[in-house]
Amino acid sequence: MEITTLILLLLVPLLVWRIYSRLKTLMGRNPSQLWRHYAYGLLPLLLVGLLAARLVDTPIALLALAAGAAAGAALAFRGFKRSRLENTLQGFFYTQDLRTGVVISMLFIGRLMHRAFELYLQMHDHIPLPPEMFHQMPLTTGLFGLLAVYYGAYHLLLARWRRTQKPVSALKQFDLPPL
Template sequence: MSITTAALILLVPVLVWRIYQRLKTQMMRQRSIMSRHYTGLLVFGAMVLVPLAELADRPLSLAALALGAIAGIGLGTYGLRRTRFEDTPEGYFFTPPMRMGILVAMLLVARVIYLGIEIYMNQGSSRPNPRFSDSEATMFCVGLTGAYFCTFSASLMRWRQRLRKAVDNA
């Protein structure tokens, strides 16, 4: 075993732990800021739509992406019912369901780490490195994560717009 392999074996759990800790802080009570909701909608929407151009000739991968997106929309809708919304004098706040958001995000992180390890293991061999869109499992994870957070962002935007209408009508 080379020193690089040993370092990777030690560093991957640390990397996973740091990502988990970062996600945990992002899944707590947050101020609702419209520009963040727009950004989330655009970034996570693009995360689902951009692979479509490459997957047009691979129906199985396209189906996995679509299935992941459908599951993500369903989980996002369910997660919104479990989200706590607050309208306080300090501003608008929301608290998403922590475990669900972390689970969805860590699923994609685990898949990316797996691909990184696969690329590392292919070094020096004649096998080609896998592309991100080669695996149906990866496309499912991308669709799930992108659609979950896109649904969440769109719904938060709708919530804020309903609040604005209520204030305007009062």
């Protein structure tokens, strides 16, 4: 192995730790905004639909995408139940289930890093790149379906919760007895 490959391998744990710490801060307490929930809910589902349309010729990848999407929807319901939802005087807030969100995100990011390292080694050894496209690999499409549908369904569930809530008034906040 050459020195550049070794340096790349040594930098991978640092990169993983940095991505993990960034995800952890992003999944903290966030303000709930309806437009953001709808945008984050519909865009990933639209991307899954577009990818499914491109994968009609490769049924194994399409099946992996559907399986990942089903698992993502189930995990979104589970993650929503474990989320902390707040209706305060300052507004609406939510705190996502950290374990589920980080694990799903890191699985997909790990797959991207693995695939990028494979491509780097193939280009380094002057091996021609495989004819199959990145999006046609069943593992990649399955993990993308898992990630996209998880976040899409989760934010649509947050939008549903938010629409059913009424803002808290100052008197209700302190539960004062009537005079």
